[in-house]
Amino acid sequence: MRIDVITLFPEMFEGPLRESIIGRARERGLLDVGLHDLRDYATDRHRVVDDAPYGGGAGMVLKVEPIAAAIRDVKRDDARVILLSPQGRVFSQDVARQLAASDASLVLVCGRYEGFDERVRSLVDDEISIGDYVLTGGELAAMVVIDALSRLVPGVIEAGSLEHESHTSGLLEYPQFTRPPEFAGMRVPDVLLSGDHKAIAQWRASEARKRTRERRPDLEGARPDAQELAGEYATGVGSYRLARKYGLSPATVRARLRAAGVALRPARQAARGPSAEDVARLHASGIGVRELARRFGVSHVTILNRLKRAQQS
Incomplete structure (x- = not known):
């Protein structure tokens, strides 16, 4: 070059x-x-x-x-x-x-x-x-x-050294350890000492995704795939909670669940999302529409509608 x-x-x-x-x-x-x-x-x-x-x-x-x-x-x-x-x-x-x-x-x-x-x-x-x-x-x-x-x-x-680096696949790299196996009370995870290569690969993939979500939620790898959403949805977690957890809109969560072939549960009749008063109060304090949408786990359109409702009341 x-x-x-x-x-x-x-x-x-x-x-x-x-x-x-x-x-x-x-x-x-x-x-x-x-x-x-x-x-x-x-x-x-x-x-x-x-x-x-x-x-x-x-x-x-x-x-x-x-x-x-x-x-x-x-x-x-x-x-x-x-x-x-x-x-x-x-x-x-x-x-x-x-x-x-x-x-x-x-x-x-x-x-x-x-x-x-x-x-x-x-x-x-x-x-x-x-x-x-x-x-x-x-x-x-x-x-x-x-x-x-x-x-x-x-x-x-x-x-091989380039395959699992940070930003290679939209993820930050998983934690790395070397000798000694214990330092100041901090031990190397047992799975890395097990010799089970499949378990090690699974642990590294899980830790890379976890670290990316904690430190760089803006990266592509921090977003859950459809199967991951489906697994959590099957345990009873609703689309609004999943949206709030992953910084998505509920509509996006439901669309990905449908794409994975998941039969969605009937929507509850109770009002969902933040009240118009809460949205108006937080927006007046300087928090933007996109940030409010992320905090409440709803779409930005919902936030705009709540603001409009607050202005009309």
């Missing part, structure tokens, strides 16, 4: 690219990283690559001409040019897999100061952010992208 980096500070990359897995991948020819100093493409003898923003304001803005020249010089025919910016789409394991699976080489453009001249965006194919925070420059973001991509290149890491 070939990755070129356009940066004001190529020296920042020397340590991270030389050590550990990335260093070994480069030595074996599995990863090729080229570093290019943006100042080499400046158009004046002082090698200036930034200037004050039109319209005034604090800081300096990277000029479009040096970046355009650097991209023209560095970019190969099949290369994909990526701008590293807090305004880009958020980098994730899925994005890493997409980029690593492509045959195209990459050009990463690192920003600095107050950002880029807006016209730079017309020169790139994609814009990526590593999170909703601001760094002093794009170099650290580029290192994150390089690290995440390099470990997905075939041969860099043993394939």
